[in-house]
Amino acid sequence: MDVFEAMGSARAIRYLKPDPVDPELIEKLIWAATRASSPGNSQGWDFVVITDADAKARIGGAVADAMAGIFREPPADADRSVRLMLNGARALAGSLATAPVLVLVCGRMVYPPGNPDEQLVWSACYPAAQNLIVAARALGLGATFTTFQRRAEQVVRGTLGIPDEVRMAALIPIGWPDREHGPVNRKPVEEVIHWDRW
Amino acid sequence: MDVFEAMGSARAIRYLKPDPVDPELIEKLIWAATRASSPGNSQGWDFVVITDADAKARIGGAVADAMAGIFREPPADADRSVRLMLNGARALAGSLATAPVLVLVCGRMVYPPGNPDEQLVWSACYPAAQNLIVAARALGLGATFTTFQRRAEQVVRGTLGIPDEVRMAALIPIGWPDREHGPVNRKPVEEVIHWDRW
Numbered sequence: 001m002d003v004f005e006a007m008g009s010a011r012a013i014r015y016l017k018p019d020p021v022d023p024e025l026i027e028k029l030i031w032a033a034t035r036a037s038s039p040g041n042s043q044g045w046d047f048v049v050i051t052d053a054d055a056k057a058r059i060g061g062a063v064a065d066a067m068a069g070i071f072r073e074p075p076a077d078a079d080r081s082v083r084l085m086l087n088g089a090r091a092l093a094g095s096l097a098t099a100p101v102l103v104l105v106c107g108r109m110v111y112p113p114g115n116p117d118e119q120l121v122w123s124a125c126y127p128a129a130q131n132l133i134v135a136a137r138a139l140g141l142g143a144t145f146t147t148f149q150r151r152a153e154q155v156v157r158g159t160l161g162i163p164d165e166v167r168m169a170a171l172i173p174i175g176w177p178d179r180e181h182g183p184v185n186r187k188p189v190e191e192v193i194h195w196d197r198w
Numbered sequence: 199m200d201v202f203e204a205m206g207s208a209r210a211i212r213y214l215k216p217d218p219v220d221p222e223l224i225e226k227l228i229w230a231a232t233r234a235s236s237p238g239n240s241q242g243w244d245f246v247v248i249t250d251a252d253a254k255a256r257i258g259g260a261v262a263d264a265m266a267g268i269f270r271e272p273p274a275d276a277d278r279s280v281r282l283m284l285n286g287a288r289a290l291a292g293s294l295a296t297a298p299v300l301v302l303v304c305g306r307m308v309y310p311p312g313n314p315d316e317q318l319v320w321s322a323c324y325p326a327a328q329n330l331i332v333a334a335r336a337l338g339l340g341a342t343f344t345t346f347q348r349r350a351e352q353v354v355r356g357t358l359g360i361p362d363e364v365r366m367a368a369l370i371p372i373g374w375p376d377r378e379h380g381p382v383n384r385k386p387v388e389e390v391i392h393w394d395r396w
Contacts, residue, residue: 037343126324138201145235
C-alpha cells in the first residue's frame with residue numbers, strides 16, 4: 001500500500017475480530033517497527049508479543065479495573081468523533097484480554113530517570129511504534145496506539161517479567177479489524193505549521 | 199511508494215544538495231506527520247519550518263560549536279557503518295546552515311516536568327517525526343532524524359521564539375539527497391522480539 005494512503009487511513013481500530021493473526025505477520029510488523037530512526041542508530045527498543053491467554057487476561061483485567069475509575073460517559077455536548085473515541089477506548093480497555101495479540105513496545109534506558117537525556121529512550125521507541133501502526137494498516141490489520149500499560153504498570157511488569165530499568169512506551173492491541181479503516185480525523189496542517197518563527 | 203519499501207530504505211541522508219525544496223512538498227510532509235497517533239488524538243505537536251538563511255546560520259553555528267567538543271575521529275577499530283555514521287553526523291552538524299530546510303518538531307507539554315505523564319508529550323511528537331521521515335523517503339527527499347537542537351537549546355529557542363513550555367523533540371534537515379537511499383542497517387528482528395515474556 002502507498003505510504004500516504006496508509007498514513008492517511010490508519011484510523012485507530014478499537015474493535016477487533018477474535019480470529020488469530022499469523023505470527024509471520026507480527027514479525028513483519030516488528031520488522032517495519034525496527035526500520036525506524038533512533039539516535040545514532042542505537043535501536044534501543046524491544047517488543048513483547050503477547051498471545052498467551054492468561055497473560056492477556058491478567059493485563060486486561062488490571063487495565064480495565066484501573067480505567068473503570070477514570071472513564072465516564074462522554075459529555076452530552078461532546079462532538080461525535082470525541083464520543084466515538086471515548087466509547088471506543090473504554091471498549092478497548094475492556095477487551096484487551098480477548099484481543100488476538102498485544103504488542104508492548106519497550107525502550108532500554110540509556111540515562112537514569114531525571115537526566116535531561118532521558119528523552120532519548122522515547123525518541124527510539126515511539127518512532128518504532130508509529131512504523132508498526134502504519135505497517136499494520138498496510139497489511140489490513142487493526143491496531144491502536146495506547147499507553148494503557150501506564151494504568152497497570154506493576155501488573156504488566158510482573159506478568160511479562162519486564163526488568164525495572166526497561167521503560168514501557170506503548171501497548172498496541174492488534175487483530176483483524178471489526179470496524180473499517182478510513183481517513184484519520186486531524187487538525188488542518190495550517191494550524192500546526194510555523195514558517196521560520198513560532 | 200509502498201510502505202514497506204519506504205520504511206526499509208529510509209536511510210539517514212546526511213548529505214543534501216543545495217537545491218531548494220518546494221513548500222508544497224514540505225506541507226505534504228507535515229500532512230503525513232500529523233496523520234500520526236497521539237494519546238486520545240490530542241495531536242500535541244507543532245512544526246517550525248526553517249528556510250530563513252540567518253536563522254539557519256545561527257542555529258547551525260551554535261550546533262556545530264557545541265558538537266566540536268563532542269565529536270572525535272571514529273575509533274580505528276570501528277566498523278564501516280559506525281564510521282560512516284559518525285563522519286556523516288559530524289558533516290551534517292556542520293552543514294545545517296546550508297541545508298535547504300530544517301524542520302523542528304515540537305510538543306506541547308500537558309504535564310509539568312517530572313510528572314510521570316510527561317512521557318505523553320513524546321508519545322505524540324516522535325510518532326509524527328517518524329511519519330515525516332518515511333514520507334520524505336517516499337517523495338525522494340533526503341532527511342535525517344536528529345536531536346541536534348538539544349546541543350544548542352537556548353539559541354534554537356531564542357532564534358525561533360519557541361515558548362518555554364514547549365518541548366523540542368527533533369531537528370530534521372531536509373533537501374534533495376546527495377547520497378542514495380538504500381536498505382537501513384538494523385539488528386535482526388529475532389534479537390528484539392520477546393514472545394509472551396521478556
